[in-house]
Amino acid sequence: xxKLRTILxxxxxxxxxxxxxxxxxxxxLANPIVHVEDGVEALDYLLRRGRFADxxxxxxxxxxxxxxxxxxxxxxxxxxxxxxEALKSLPVVILSSSxxxxxxxxxxxxxxxxxxxxxxxVDQFFDAVKVLGKxxxxxxxxxxx
Numbered sequence: 001x002x003k004l005r006t007i008l009x010x011x012x013x014x015x016x017x018x019x020x021x022x023x024x025x026x027x028x029l030a031n032p033i034v035h036v037e038d039g040v041e042a043l044d045y046l047l048r049r050g051r052f053a054d055x056x057x058x059x060x061x062x063x064x065x066x067x068x069x070x071x072x073x074x075x076x077x078x079x080x081x082x083x084x085e086a087l088k089s090l091p092v093v094i095l096s097s098s099x100x101x102x103x104x105x106x107x108x109x110x111x112x113x114x115x116x117x118x119x120x121x122v123d124q125f126f127d128a129v130k131v132l133g134k135x136x137x138x139x140x141x142x143x144x145x
Contacts, residue, residue, distance in 0.1 A: 005061035006032045007137050010042040010077065011095070012069045016118065020064065020095070023129035024137075031061060031137040039072025043080060046087055059090055062113075062136030064129075067096040067103055075106055082111045091136055095129070 007024060011017040017035050024033055036042045042063065044050040063081075067074035074094060081087045093114045094107050107115050116132065119125045 003058075004031045005058060005137070006034050007133060008042065008045060008060040008063045009033060009035045010037075010039065010063060010069065010074065011035065011066045012037050013066070016066070019122065019125055020129045023126040024133040026126065027130035027133050029133050029137050031133070034060070038069045039074060039077040042077050043072065046081065046090070047084075059087065061140065061142075062091045062093055062132070064093050064095045064132065067094060067098050067107070075103070075110065078107065078110045078112060091140065093132055093136065095132070 007029070009017060009020055011020060017037075021033055021035060024031075034045060036045055042065070045052045045055065046059070046063070048055055065074045065077060074096065078092055078094075081090055081092065088111075091113045092111075093116060094103075094112050095116050095118060096103065097118045098104075099117055104115055114132075116128055119128060
């Protein structure tokens with residue numbers, strides 16, 4: 001039995017973060033959820049530095065990553081992850097309101113695992129996040145270390 005891995009949510013909008021967390025909880029996932037508010041905090045969490053230096057070992061099951069964030073945007077986070085030997089295979093799902101072709105193309109060029117446009121409708125948003133959480137947090141298999 002593998003241990004439950006964290007779902008890392010990098011989202012600067014408090015309202016979107018709250019809805020995503022509520023949706024993940026509504027999906028009855030036992031996975032811990034960690035919310036960070038920008039790309040710097042996401043990288044600090046993943047690289048175990050700053051206030052996350054003492055976090056438990058292990059990578060998240062998935063990073064749900066917004067693109068438009070302060071300090072370091074989601075595309076730069078993705079670029080740095082894919083350049084890091086230890087984190088390059090971490091599943092990353094862009095969860096963004098951006099429908100810009102350049103964001104979509106750049107995300108895929110940088111090695112995103114999925115790109116999901118945040119639905120405007122609250123129920124659709126809940127459904128999308130629940131499906132993402134279940135797939136990446138429960139069903140997706142990873143090689144043992």
